[in-house]
Amino acid sequence: MSRSQRLLDLIQILRRHRFPVTGAQLAADLNISVRTLYRDIGTLQEQGADIQGEPGLGYILRPGFMLPPLMFSEDEIQALVLGSRWVAKRTDGQLSAAAKNALAKIAAVLPEDLRLSLESSTLLVGPPDNALTGETFLPQIRQAIRGERKLEIVYRSLKNEESRRIIWPFALGYFDLVHVLVAWCESRQGFRHFRTDCIISLTDAEARYPKRRQRLLKEWRDQEKIAPQ
Structure with a gap:
């Protein structure tokens, strides 16, 4: 560090x-x-x-160091708190800590009345129906997406079929009961969706993939007819 x-x-x-x-x-x-x-x-x-x-x-x-004062509406503060609480409860430890840190940074520079609104927000996130699995590889997956790097995975499908793939990861979907990795699969020559709880092993393939992740995301959205968020 x-x-x-x-x-x-x-x-x-x-x-x-x-x-x-x-x-x-x-x-x-x-x-x-x-x-x-x-x-x-x-x-x-x-x-x-x-x-x-x-x-x-x-x-x-004492508050007020490094960041300029920030102003948010009541609705914006509630959105920030609710989103951060969701991330803190529904993701891996690394991203959960990042959500808490981000909220602390914002709270540190808010005017007192808005800070009190943030700290006393009554919008709560309940626990998931079942404990999420497949969190082990999430930090590595996010790092690979940021670096546009290929991954080699061993994957066991829901039909209990095991395969080894070289993939180009570019998006990660968070759902209540599962996390889904979206990637281009070299062996299938197409976009595929991988449940992270079905990934048996994951390693860096030590190569960058040839397209920008933004381009892959656009092509995937066009194919799936998914509107940008």
């Missing part, structure tokens, strides 16, 4: 705490030494972050 990323992570961790958090806890969360943490806090303070506290007592970040 780069130092810049570590400083951003430190700011985000502090934003999630309303009360002082100890240097030891912060260092553990970042997997760094306490000595390095103190240097990072000093760097952020020099850059204008209002971090208050001292060794032995804990640290707290």
Whole structure:
């Protein structure tokens, strides 16, 4: 992890705490030494972050650092909260944490009245009917989509037929009971949909696919007659 990323992570961790958090806890969360943490806090303070506290007592970040003030309507705030809560409950741990972090960043720079509206939203997301499976590979799949990289998968269909495929992943669908990977399949020479809970193994094929993912998405939508979202 780069130092810049570590400083951003430190700011985000502090934003999630309303009360002082100890240097030891912060260092553990970042997997760094306490000595390095103190240097990072000093760097952020020099850059204008209002971090208050001292060794032995804990640290707290006053709101308003790094992001300009944001204004949302009540409906927009409810949409943000509801969407973030859905992601937090219906996706893998990595994306769930990202949703919580994004909401914390927004809350940190909202005017007080809007922040209270965000924090007291009564729109709730219930638990899924069944525990989702197939989450293990989701971070790798999203990374491959972002990097436009081929994947080699071993897939077992619902008919219990096993096959090995080289695919070009470009979209990932989230449903209440299943996640579906949309990709171009080299062996079938066409678009295919793969349930992530049916993927037995997944590895990077160490090659970029020849088309841009936006192009694949458009061709797939045209074929399936799906309107852009």
